[in-house]
Amino acid sequence: MRGLKTPESDKFCRFHELVESEAEKKGGVFFGFSGEGRAFVTPEMEGEDLSGWLVPNDKADEFESLWKREPVEKVDAWSEFFVFVIWHLKGDKVSVEFKTF
Numbered sequence: 001m002r003g004l005k006t007p008e009s010d011k012f013c014r015f016h017e018l019v020e021s022e023a024e025k026k027g028g029v030f031f032g033f034s035g036e037g038r039a040f041v042t043p044e045m046e047g048e049d050l051s052g053w054l055v056p057n058d059k060a061d062e063f064e065s066l067w068k069r070e071p072v073e074k075v076d077a078w079s080e081f082f083v084f085v086i087w088h089l090k091g092d093k094v095s096v097e098f099k100t101f
Contacts, residue, residue, distance in 0.1 A: 002064070003031040003052065015047030015094065019085055022096050029060040030085065030098075031067050040087060045094055050085040053078055054098055 001008075001016055003023075008016065016032075023030040036049040055063045055078070066075050083098045 002029060005032065005068070009046065011041070011044065011046040014045045015087075018045075018094060019050065019096055022098070023054055026054065026098065028054045028056050028081075029064075030054050030083075031063065033082075036084065038087075040089060040094070042089070042092060042094065047087055047094075049087060052083065052085070053081045054083045055081050 001013060001020065003020065004013075004016055019030050030050075030052055032050055032052040034051050036051050039048040040046065053063065053067070053075070063075070063078055063081075066078075083100055085096050086099055088095045088097070
């Protein structure tokens, strides 16, 4: 998974695949920064609200090289792409939206 730095459970990886899929629909790649709480668990998936960067595809390689090797402070110039991933559950279907505050 491109936008994860640490190993995660299979159920969380399924959630992150959903996040990646939604980022792709927006023409970008999501690079995680932190879990923000409000956890959920379903039989197939687990996750929580997230924060991170939704970076346009044409800038993703440049950002990824910084994100992987630099302290977070070094990516401050990328703050315009910082977003929160908010999950929603209807029935047994999980969806996500990207929000800025």
